[in-house]
Amino acid sequence: MIEILRSGSHICIVDIGREGYQNYGTPVSGAMDMVSLARANSLLGNKMNDGILELYFSGHQIQFHCNTHIALAGATADLTLGDKNIYIDQVIKVNKGDILSIGAMSKGCRLYIAIAQGIESTTLLGSKSPLSGYTKEQIKKGDKISIKSTPLALKKFATRSALNIDRTKKIQCTVGPEWHKLSKLQQEAILSNTYVINHQSDRMGYRLDGPSLDIDPFQILSSPVMTGTIQLLPNGLPLILMRECQTTGGYPRILQVLSYDINQLAQRKPQDEVQFELTDRFR
Amino acid sequence: MTLLREGWITGQKGIDYFRYSAYSLLLEWPASMSHDMLQVINAHIQAITSLDITGVNEIVPGYHSIMIYFDTSTNTHESLIDIIEELNITKATSHENSDITIIEVTYGGAVGPDLATVAETLGLTESEVIALHADTVYDIHFIGFLPGFLYLGGLDKKLSIPRRSNPRTKVPAGSVALAAGQTGVYPSDSPGGWHIIGKTDHQLFNPSNDPPCDFTSGMKIQFKSI
Incomplete structure (x- = not known):
């Protein structure tokens, strides 16, 4: 115990x-x-x-x-x-x-x-x-x-590699289903902005502060979402869904964080910066 | 197949496909919350499920979409798209479940604190609100937002009312509520901005059971005033 x-x-x-x-x-x-x-x-x-x-x-x-x-x-x-x-x-x-x-x-x-x-x-x-x-x-x-209180047999196990925590690494994303609904200018803004993780962030999702996108807010009919989905909130700021996120959502899904980089985000805390980078490969 | 919108692939049978993540594929039909769309979604879920494809782990529907979560060691986005494009789905092959589950509701009073306001706002009596709410057979489109939260289709248009201007920080589990042309039951205590008109003792989600919820998309429910 x-x-x-x-x-x-x-x-x-x-x-x-x-x-x-x-x-x-x-x-x-x-x-x-x-x-x-x-x-x-x-x-x-x-x-x-x-x-x-x-x-x-x-x-x-x-x-x-x-x-x-x-x-x-x-x-x-x-x-x-x-x-x-x-x-x-x-x-x-x-x-x-x-x-x-x-x-x-x-x-x-x-x-x-x-x-x-x-x-x-x-x-x-x-x-x-x-x-x-x-x-x-x-x-x-x-x-x-x-x-369980049992002594460990002393031997070497095949170990998995450690995460290389890097606060400055750009978070790799693929496009989300509604990415194409943004203008070229809006897309470029999201990829060039530096966002800061808001204090209202937890295991469900990370709210971000930063330059708010000038958008006509739109929603979609509720559709599946998953960990790593980046939604665009009506206030023009992105929200990153984390491990305990809901299974469906109504905000536009603009980007999807690569599985591996979700772990990198998990090691960032409120006030840390986040920048997104687009990739066309899931890796 | 042609590339239409960034990341999307247009199939031959009215389905658009989106490589959502390394291990998930999104299927989408034209935006609709209709009963007909629900049947299309369900026919596809049934057909894909019955193929029992190795490595297809989860099939999660929305109003006009389905997400398939798969094992990348046995499937690719392309292999799944090929299988789905081969499916022969017609109206006749989709069988509708006509069973209706009755959910008993205590309307109004302390457990339905917004019933009076709803009635007043809509220019109806409380009895009329209850009758309109309980006279309808609702389609379960899908489950989302919270574990066991049913997205119901079929609310009478006369009961369409905007969300509360000040959301509650805690809506008790079992609360039957409506807003924005929709109605639903809160399966657990949670914050919420819908108008609470009643309460049910019907447990919508119990993670000690497997499955944890008696309902899936495509089933039907009706509320009964007790």
């Missing part, structure tokens, strides 16, 4: 998400940064879909009530286990009673903590990831989470 001694901004349990229920309006959800989920799980030889902790920002403290092994991936942060400094991208042995503290983050904003053999928690529709309105809104101070 592990215990949350202090919860900074937001902690949740995630995996690869809930597939196969979007026709019932169920968001896919899952880890915001899937690359780091895979990285952390793979370091321990866990299954890709094992539940792990997603920690947003710093200020968290977790105590382990049994011996285990952990691996961290994603954001770079000041990390201590007891009185030792520890680092991401490594397998770390944890002893019963150890306290893991997550301090300031210097790169990225989401840290993933995988625990040997995964976290035990309620599975809804095949996933442990948040389902708004039905799973616990967030994990808080004093909460206890079940883990």
Whole structure:
């Protein structure tokens, strides 16, 4: 078992998400940064879909009530286990009673903590990831989470590569279904503007601040949307749909973020900048 | 096939295709919220589902569109387009489900706080609003916005009313509401700008069940005043 001694901004349990229920309006959800989920799980030889902790920002403290092994991936942060400094991208042995503290983050904003053999928690529709309105809104101070206490066989696992977090990297997008409804000038503006992530951004979507597009606002008849879909809001600003987004929407879908770059966005926080770049390849 | 709008491919059978992402393909028909369009959408969902194509993971409809999520190790956008263009769908092959599920509603009072305002705005009595709302058989076009939120078609035009000027921060689960020519039931507590005219105990979404919702697109419901 592990215990949350202090919860900074937001902690949740995630995996690869809930597939196969979007026709019932169920968001896919899952880890915001899937690359780091895979990285952390793979370091321990866990299954890709094992539940792990997603920690947003710093200020968290977790105590382990049994011996285990952990691996961290994603954001770079000041990390201590007891009185030792520890680092991401490594397998770390944890002893019963150890306290893991997550301090300031210097790169990225989401840290993933995988625990040997995964976290035990309620599975809804095949996933442990948040389902708004039905799973616990967030994990808080004093909460206890079940883990399996079994020693890890000491061997090297085939590991997945880490995400190269780069705050200045342009976000690669393909055109969205309604891109063609914008004028050449409007298209060029979106691709040359520098947007800033608004504070009203979460696992559902990122609102952006920046030069507002001069448009006659239009909507479409509700049609499917997905993670990475960039909608154009009536105020002329883009909204990026993230992992817990709704399954259909009525705002024009102007761009679609490449799957890989959604992970890059997951590591950007409010006040960080975003620029879009068009590509014609899905990669 | 010709390239028409950027990224779109025009098929031979009135369907436009859009490579939405590496693993999703959007099918679109001319914009319409009609019952006829619903039947076209459903006939295609049934036909594609019955082919049981390996690696087709999810089929998600909108009013006049379908998104197909697929496994890229077994499918490509092009292979799916080819399969769909080969489908032989006529009105006769689409069978309509005529079962109607009754959803019991307590109209007005504390659970329908906007019924009086709606009636007044529309120049109707509360009983007339209830009768018009409950006399209609509604098509379920698709489910979206929230888990288990049914997009219903068929609301009587006399019940068309703009959204509330000040949306509520919390509309209780089960609230039956209407606005902007549409009606629906909030499956869970959520913010909302529609006028609440009643409440149902019918649970629209329960993730402990699989499937989590008793309804899919193409089914029909009717409200009954209790």
